Amino acid sequence: MPELPEVETVRRGLHAHVVGRKIVSATQLHPRALNPKSIDTLDILSGAKVLDTKRRGKFLWFVLDRPYVLSAHLGMSGQFLIDPADQRHTRAQFTLKKGLKTTALHFNDQRTFGWVSIEEATNGLPRSVQGIAPDIFEDECDLDAVVASIHKRNVSIKTAILNQNIVSGIGNIYADESLWLAKVHPEFRANEMKPAQIRRVLDCAKEVMCRALEVGGTSFDELYIKVNGESGYFDISLNAYGQEGEPCPRCGKQISRIKFANRSSHFCPKCQRLI
Ligand SMILES: [Zn+2]
Known part of the structure; x- marks a missing residue:
């Protein structure tokens, strides 16, 4: 199960591929891909620009030019992959664009314990992360x-x-x-x-x-x-x-x-x- 270093590695990898890009489409491909607490379906992301990527503990999220964020938990086997050849376990798919360059971002999850979610954020933290303590690398960690x-x-x-x-x-x-x-x-x-x-x-x-x-x-x-x-x-x-x-x-x-x-x-x- 991915822990802090694995999720942070994924976040760093994602950052360069998503920040400054516009989401032109977002599609849910498996019923368990979207967290039941998501405030909307993924298609609401269409047109949103990714401003930043953040992480706390094992949660990561995309900061958008919107009042909500796209958050994710990798669960047991969740992966974010850019333009993957093997798409058997793709549970949600995002198309991002900057200028003429289009990127396909896949959320793969073989065991389907992971999820993505549309969430409101308060003080920069998505709702699912509000009760989670700061991790050991955060300045807020006392x-x-x-x-x-x-x-x-x-x-x-x-x-x-x-x-x-x-x-x-x-x-x-x-x-x-x-x-x-x-x-x-x-x-x-x-x-x-x-x-x-x-x-x-x-x-x-x-x-x-x-x-x-x-x-x-x-x-x-x-x-x-x-x-x-x-x-x-x-x-x-x-x-x-x-x-x-x-x-x-x-x-x-x-x-x-x-x-x-x-x-x-x-x-x-x-x-x-x-x-
Ligand atoms: Zn020993």
Whole structure:
């Protein structure tokens, strides 16, 4: 599932192809492509100019010369692709134009958990993003407040950093990688941790996601690819996520996998102890 670095990579890729262009047509091709909360159908976009692209956590949106935005969530397998050859999973199609140049932008989504939506925006934020906390890369993200919020929770540290209302953008991959780097067991109770330790987990999350961004996100399966159709390369450098049975790169002990809160967690039982 695309997390912050993957969605940011998609946004950066899209930016150059859409900003300053006019949407001449927008067509929904699958009933689940449009979020049920969308305030209108996609054809309302006809004639709108794209002014900017924005992202918070795993949400991205196109700022338009209109009182609404076109927002998107990639879900499990959503992709934005420019002029793709393979159109089997195209769920919505946009034609953009600048001068004589026409670009076909496809929203592909094999598993159909992703969506696009027309939304009103307040203070620059689409409605679906209003309850989502700033992500760790935003200036609005107050890390001391995030630490304090996590410190109050009687949940595991992993559950806390996955909570998009506390800090957004971290999903299962980067949670496991951040906790491995910070040497913190995923089931450690958040309210039993020292604030400095929580801060270290967040600093590690930022570091891991920065490194992933530099290489264009993680290609954990074939379904995440950049707008130009290339895969990200971060999977080469995963230390814990998906590495069950492999030696911990730090100590050599086998990486374990446990299940809690309906998710798999990968960690080193030697480096990341519960007590
Ligand atoms: Zn280890």
